[in-house]
Amino acid sequence: MFSAMIDQEEIICLADGYKTEDLKRLRKRHLFYCPVCRCELDLKVGAVKLPHFAHKQGAACPVQHEPESSYHLKGKRLLYEWLGRQGFHPVLEPYLQEIRQRPDLLLEYGTRQVAVEFQCANLDAAAYRKRTDGFLKLGIEPLWILGGNRVRRLTRSFFQLSGFHWQFAQKRDKPPKLLFFCPEQKAFIILEHLIPFQTNKTSASLRFLPLAEAGWHDLTAWENCSPLQLKGWKENIRSFRMSTVRFLSKEAKQMAALFYEKFRLPLPFFPSEVFLPVPSGYIFAHPVYVWQGHLFLFITKHDTFRLQSAVHYMDWLVKGKRLKLRWSGQQTAADAVCEYICFLHKKGFLERKEEFYYSAGPVAPEPRLEALLKRDEHYFSE
Ligand SMILES: [Zn+2]
Secondary structure, three states: OOEEEEOOOEEEEHHHOOOHHHHHHHHHHOOEEOOOOOOEEEEEOOOOOOOEEEEOOOOOOOOOOOOOOHHHHHHHHHHHHHHHHOOOOOEEOOOEHHHOEOOOEEEEEOOEEEEEEEEOOOOOHHHHHHHHHHHHHOOEEEEEEEEHHHOOEOOOOEEOOOHHHHHHOOOOOOOOOEEEEEOOOOEEEEEEEEEEEEOOEEEEEEEEEEHHHOOHHHHHOOOOOOHHHHHHHHHHHHHHHHOOOOOOOHHHHHHHHHHHHHHOOOHHHOOHHHOOOOHHHHHEOOOHHHHHHHHHHHHHHOOOEEHHHHHHHHHHHHHOOOOOEOOOOOOOOHHHHHHHHHHHHHOOOEEEEOOEEEEOOOOOOOOOHHHHHHHHHHHOOO
16 A cells, blocks of 8 residues: 555655655654554565555454555556546545445545545455445445456457456446556556357457546446447357357256257357347346347247237246346346347347237248358348
8 A cells, every 4th residue: 555654643645756765764764554453564665566555464454455466556556646637636545434445546526426446356246245335335436447457358359257357347337348457558448338248258349548548537438339349249150150169058058958959950050149249138147149049939939929028038037047147136137138129120030010029030040051141140230
């Protein structure tokens, strides 16, 4: 951390620009204490990490975390300076006694208070929940920015996102996005329009935003889904159809068995209609073809149906634990189902008369690869 009490009185903040020699001199003459637990701190002035304070070994501080990495210190400081340059008056590492938390930065934004957490280390779901709830209890909005070294890029528009990443996805936004900051590259990396294809493989539009050009507003602003993302999605489906070796989850195997039983189709020949990139698809913790496979089978079983019955059907599968949602405490699959049905309606697969939907033609899945790829083209092009 950068701030400490000097001689039990004032707060000294190392992010305010001290020279190394000054700090070495200070260290000889003064003692430093943690503003939270009042334990004595070491002032570390070395060649690798930025100068910072650290608890002595064995200190029991309520907000003591693991030793801060150089990456974290550097990022925190850059963000602090960046906010200052935009006319904010951020407070570095303030201790919020009521909730016993110490966010990296706290700033006022109009009538709102925002706690910025630059998260580089692992954080389990329970700790994340506790910290988020703490801020919300005080009416503070948390803004989680992940370490840029946690971006795992697979292709131009596909990323490997783990449970760690997903817990930070900004759920108030739709579709959700993730904010990263890299102090090495001095840039924000924003992953938007997250659409999972399967576990650990998620499509996204990446926005690289150098710190020097970025404003606070850019972090919350909306960008349209990039055309690259749809193109990448199509390429991905193509290579999925061409490859044979793959690891399948239990639910994916079950879906493969259902399709084989009904249509005599193996997984690579699944119809284009179960690979639709819809914005709310992320609510399901399954490959896209699993949850859409259920909907597709639902459609083929009914001559006509109401949107509401498709929603009920999916909610029923969730309730019976045949489909899992990504986050507990979620309500209904309604948004994802509506988007799915609308997509099929727009592309001419479904027709609609009053509140009833029905298939535009016979639902006969296509067993020839060439025709399938052509159909993908129809679905996954602007
Ligand atoms: Zn302490």
